[in-house]
Amino acid sequence: MPQELPYLKETASQTAGPYVHIGLAPGAAGFDIYDQELGHDIAGPDAAGERIRVEGVVIDGMGAPIKDVLLEVWQADADGHYAHPEGRGPVAPGFRGWGRAISDFATGLWRFETVKPGPTPWRDGRMQAPHLNLWIVARGINIGLNTRVYFEDEDNSADPVMNLIEWEHRRDTLIAKRSEDDGVVVYRFDIHLQGDGETVFFDV
Secondary structure, three states: OOOOOOOOOOOOOOOOOOEEEEEEOOOOOOOOOOOOOOOOOOOOOOOOEEEEEEEEEEOOOOOOOOOOOOEEEEOOOOOOOOOOOOOOOOOOOOOOOOOEEEEEOOOOOOOEEEEOOOOOOOOOEHHHEEEEEEEEOOOOOOEEEEEEEEEEEOOOOOOOOOOOOOOHHHHHHHEEEEEEOOOEEEEOOOOOOOOOOOOOOOOO
């Protein structure tokens, strides 16, 4: 058992921002280090499926947008396959299924472009509705938050994860609203950290 040293004190804790961008998205922090930053291209040019844009803001407990947010997304392709060695099937060349988005420092708006995912199996074999997995970090968040994005034009009623949420009205906080912007399919997904409309977060 290691010996305790009484003169060593516990290191103070600190939230992720604003320095998280320097390490994970240096271009957004003003550092021109990479030709292409890791995480910008989620689907690649050859992936089949409906091309979509997902966007929104992260809103604090006072109702204001947080403007230094970093989000990571993990998703399946249009056939429900993940880009993983143990995945159910191959994905298109260049399909990473993972990406990183940074909020606009002036408005707090974040966005990324990808393909709409297909249904994927849950651990017990039941099918999950198409969804995106999000991880969120920002100043004021001590531990990264995990949530999901479902789509309002899909049947989410039998999704096994969605049905773990006891209160039905809280399930609505995971639904992205569909619209179009100059011919581009856009799903709006605002994330509320606190309050009556607090987004459902998962302990994973």
